[in-house]
Amino acid sequence: MSAQLKIDSRVEGEGLAVLALTGEVDVANATQVREAGLKLISDGVRHLVVDLSQTEYIDTSGLGTLVGLQKRIRESGGEVLLAALQPRVRRPFEITGLTNVFRLYDDVGSALEELRS
């Protein structure tokens, strides 16, 4: 038994990828998100857009994992951007002040456009 989480990643160009998290991100599966992000970074991704449009729940294990990815990717001059946070997902980010750690976008397309500009 595990919380339902589907992780999809796709490369959107040189050094640029989208990581889509569908379902619930919690203490039981945050490590999977970490591993998926680290694999992209090790494959040369320097800018990562995390698509949260289909994320129904996230706890501080998930938040901490995204912060860890942000720190890791910044070491190579890159950035993690968050896109399409639903209100229930945005809430823990706001409570903890972690909205200041990421640039937030209404949708994935806007985040990609920003990175390509």
Next chain:
Amino acid sequence: MKTATPDQIELRIPRRAEFVRVARMAACAIAAQLEFTYDVMKDIELAVGEACANAVEHVADVACEDILVRFSVEPAQLAIEVVDRGQGFDPARSQDQEDDWGRPGGLGLVVIGEVMDDLEVSCDPETGTCVRMVKYRAGE
């Protein structure tokens, strides 16, 4: 003066990450039964999830095999206790501290304190750790 004994629902889950979701689901069901709004129900779910995750992640005592989640339904409030028999985590753990991967620590209690109306954490080497949180019921 209200003296009625609260209705209690107790759930005991293995102290493993994959069972935290079970406690969250129970919290949602009970909150819905008490006719909390959807947003409050999801706040209660988040608080219970964070308290159980703390018990899973920060209790070093491997002899602590399970977590007790006790819901006490009273006319004016829903009180929830998350109890483990481990040696406890440090509730004063700074938000500024990080783990070995750069993840901030102590955020779970910050979230619980924000989404619930009351929060108490007690740690005792003999009895373990108890996170007690309360949500007031509307109109009471």
